[in-house]
Amino acid sequence: MNPDIYAELGIQPVINAMGNVTLLGGSTLSPAVEAAMEQANRHFAPLEEVLDKSGQAIARQLGAESAFVTSGCFAALVLGIAGIMTGNDPEKIARLPDTAGMKNEILLQKAMRYHYDRCITVPGGRLVEVGNEQGTTADQLAAAIGEQTAGVLYFARGETIPGVLSLAEVVRVAHEHGVPVIVDAASELYPIDHMLGRVASGADLVCFGAKYLGAQNSAGILCGRAEWVRAARLNNFVSYESHRNRAMGRGYKLDRQEIVAVTVALKEWLTMDHEERLQRDAERIEVVNRTLADLSHVTTRTQWDAEREPWMRLLIGIDPDKLGKSMETVIAEMRSGNPPVWVRNDGKDLAIMVNMLQDDEVGVLADRLRQVLSME
Known part of the structure; x- marks a missing residue:
């Protein structure tokens, strides 16, 4: 069994809630793409x-x-x-x-x-x-x-x-x-x-x-x-x-x-079945919505232009005065946790992209957002 290469190099993996951004590596390869690369590598x-x-x-x-x-x-x-x-x-x-x-x-x-x-x-x-x-x-x-x-x-x-x-x-x-x-x-x-x-x-x-x-x-x-x-x-x-x-x-x-x-x-x-892909993302967004639903100082809305955008995103609005934290502080706290969670700053809102998440990261993302955005 190969050792975890990130651990070997001292790199801390992150949860990517920013989408296909260059700074985090762009994408996750499908099994078919990985297999094609392996075949090409042989010759x-x-x-x-x-x-x-x-x-x-x-x-x-x-x-x-x-x-x-x-x-x-x-x-x-x-x-x-x-x-x-x-x-x-x-x-x-x-x-x-x-x-x-x-x-x-x-x-x-x-x-x-x-x-x-x-x-x-x-x-x-x-x-x-x-x-x-x-x-x-x-x-x-x-x-x-x-x-x-x-x-x-x-x-x-x-x-x-x-x-x-x-x-x-x-x-x-x-x-x-x-x-x-x-x-x-x-x-x-x-x-x-x-x-x-x-x-x-x-x-x-x-x-x-x-x-x-x-x-x-x-x-x-x-x-x-x-x-x-x-x-x-x-x-x-x-x-x-x-x-x-x-x-x-x-x-x-x-x-x-x-x-x-x-x-x-x-x-x-x-x-691919894009309706299935989009339904998966909608369900992931709903997990986050439910987790944050009772925070009165937080608002959520899904943004997606179906005529020209490949992915949905969740916009989370906060009241900095009630929360006692700025947008920059929220983002910094999300990144400083274990594991770090990277989210987008969309000006007045946090922008959450769910298309690059692993299935087991959705709940972690939702819980971390609640933790950072809670006034408790």
């Missing part, structure tokens, strides 16, 4: 072929022209933007992030600015804001497209921000001016029609985070038009070796086990 295979064949399988499932597995959604965005700027030109590929003399401007609606738009500047792109904090018009987007415009980045989760252009409108305007669109659709995975709709939107490249599908934290998917997927792949780690092109994506390495795992996880996600 070597040329990574170009692994990327090719897995990409073909992924593209078929998503209805895309082409696809390949990347080392996370952020890497997919970086490689996609790199490909938009370099095309298939080996000299340009070797120069990144030096983009002098290239079309290097990537447009992004100002109201859509977000933490991960750093993906534009990593490969040498220049971020150009369009519109203002109140929104963007189609005319403003059209006027912003110039001789140095390489592409448009669209943050799919931000589509509900008041005043922003829809993805369909951005694609229309960009394509009228011969400019490609790349979409950050990291967690845009459910409903399945919504996920596939992002791929079928007319956007040239679409990026997903594979951790949300149940693959490992370290993987993503880039899919879309074949010409742009090929350009992105030429900027990736395998091309650095096979094409000797000094691509800036050399550090975005994946192994065969990770690549095949994504194909299995995607297939599972597209074929």
Whole structure:
């Protein structure tokens, strides 16, 4: 029997009530995904072929022209933007992030600015804001497209921000001016029609985070038009070796086990019973609700947009004056217990994600919340 590796290394495991967050490892692999990784681990295979064949399988499932597995959604965005700027030109590929003399401007609606738009500047792109904090018009987007415009980045989760252009409108305007669109659709995975709709939107490249599908934290998917997927792949780690092109994506390495795992996880996600998955999460939330029901200074409500969100979450409101604790103190106490429980701070509320919990952790989470939120 193998020793507990966390104990051996002196690491304290935590209960993850934050969901698929990078800081805690992203996801829990299913038995099928683990088995695929173990099978791939037994034999070597040329990574170009692994990327090719897995990409073909992924593209078929998503209805895309082409696809390949990347080392996370952020890497997919970086490689996609790199490909938009370099095309298939080996000299340009070797120069990144030096983009002098290239079309290097990537447009992004100002109201859509977000933490991960750093993906534009990593490969040498220049971020150009369009519109203002109140929104963007189609005319403003059209006027912003110039001789140095390489592409448009669209943050799919931000589509509900008041005043922003829809993805369909951005694609229309960009394509009228011969400019490609790349979409950050990291967690845009459910409903399945919504996920596939992002791929079928007319956007040239679409990026997903594979951790949300149940693959490992370290993987993503880039899919879309074949010409742009090929350009992105030429900027990736395998091309650095096979094409000797000094691509800036050399550090975005994946192994065969990770690549095949994504194909299995995607297939599972597209074929699983999501009603059953959501019912499980609803039952977990109800356990927490019942445990906190008699705390008069605590409110609970379930938040879920069934038309665009894969997971439910429980929002817990507290009265800091009655409780005698701030939100920050509550979170710190949750993390300092044994076992530590990590929860989200959603501004005025605690946000509890239950989709990454193990079955035997649900009761522990509920009891710890009651303990920390009790005035006894």
